[in-house]
Amino acid sequence: xxxxxxxxxxxxxxxxxxxxxxxxxxxxxxxxxxxxxxxxxxxxxxxxxxxxxxxxxxxxxxxxxxxxxxxxxxxxxxxxxxxxxxxxxxxxxxxxxxxxxxxxxxxxxxxxxxxxxxxxxxxxxxxxxxxxxxxxxxxxxxxxxxxxxxxxxxxxxxxxxxxxxxxxxxxxxxxxxxxxxxxxxxxxxxxxxxxxxxxxxxxxxxxxxxxxxxxxxxxxxxxxx
Numbered sequence: 001x002x003x004x005x006x007x008x009x010x011x012x013x014x015x016x017x018x019x020x021x022x023x024x025x026x027x028x029x030x031x032x033x034x035x036x037x038x039x040x041x042x043x044x045x046x047x048x049x050x051x052x053x054x055x056x057x058x059x060x061x062x063x064x065x066x067x068x069x070x071x072x073x074x075x076x077x078x079x080x081x082x083x084x085x086x087x088x089x090x091x092x093x094x095x096x097x098x099x100x101x102x103x104x105x106x107x108x109x110x111x112x113x114x115x116x117x118x119x120x121x122x123x124x125x126x127x128x129x130x131x132x133x134x135x136x137x138x139x140x141x142x143x144x145x146x147x148x149x150x151x152x153x154x155x156x157x158x159x160x161x162x163x164x165x166x167x168x169x170x171x172x173x174x175x176x177x178x179x180x181x182x183x184x185x186x187x188x189x190x191x192x193x194x195x196x197x198x199x200x201x202x203x204x205x206x207x208x209x210x211x212x213x214x215x216x217x218x219x220x221x222x223x224x225x
Contacts, residue, residue: 010161012151017069018144021062023172024133027126028058031087034123035094042101044093044118050086056136057083062208072147077099077139084134091127094120095208103216117216121183121209128205129179133172135197143169152198153178156190 032054035043044050057079066073099122102113133140137148155174157164174191181189186206193199 010169011167012143012155012158013146013149015146016144018065018068019140019171019197020070021065021067023176024069024130024140025058026046027081027130027172027176028054028087031091031123031126031130032058034126035090036120038094038116038119039112042094042120044090044097050090050144050190054083054086054090057086061073065141068144070144072141072145074144076141080134080139082132085132087127091120091123092208093115095124098212099215102219113216113219117212121212123178124205124212125183126176128182129176129202131201131205132178135201136170136175136188140172150194152193152195154192154194166208179205184207186210 036051038046061076061083064076085183098116103115116159132153136152137143137150142148151158153170153175155170157168178189178191181191182202182205186209188202193202
């Protein structure tokens with residue numbers, strides 16, 4: 001009887017196979033690599049120490065959950081949040097350095113500014129996709145276990161189950177789309193933040209991307225003019 005009742009519940013509310021590891025891993029690698037490719041004055045001034053630490057933690061997480069993210073433990077959760085913290089630190093650091101560069105008045109080629117701004121904007125989108133992914137209902141492993149009933153983020157399919165197959169539940173691609181639309185529209189589109197932490201994360205991303213876009217465009221137009 002319990003199995004029948006559980007099967008009748010939406011997939012996002014019950015235990016399901018963990019989502020595949022590779023989409024989030026690719027995004028993590030990109031967030032680690034992109035700051036390294038920035039000009040020295042726009043990259044965190046720690047050499048390769050920060051990306052090396054990020055890769056080391058990522059390797060441990062991949063070993064623990066190589067194919068699907070379905071193994072829960074306090075240690076793995078701590079490592080996941082630690083890696084996310086390092087990535088947020090690196091992204092925020094680069095954004096601050098870019099703002100400082102833009103307001104300094106130095107002569108910089110417009111193409112360099114646009115390329116650096118695009119790189120930091122993309123890194124910010126990927127970073128906040130990972131933030132939303134790790135934030136919502138305790139992270140991917142907790143979502144697979146169905147241990148958190150109340151969501152931090154509500155997708156349209158959760159409000160109207162008939163819009164999607166019975167086995168639908170949010171995956172990394174859904175959080176990436178949320179981060180992209182939040183970085184372009186600077187507001188929620190089809191995903192609603194319910195908790196204070198979800199609202200704070202969305203506000204932080206909108207603020208960072210808005211400042212980067214406006215300052216980069218204004219400075220590039222000034223250089224070109």
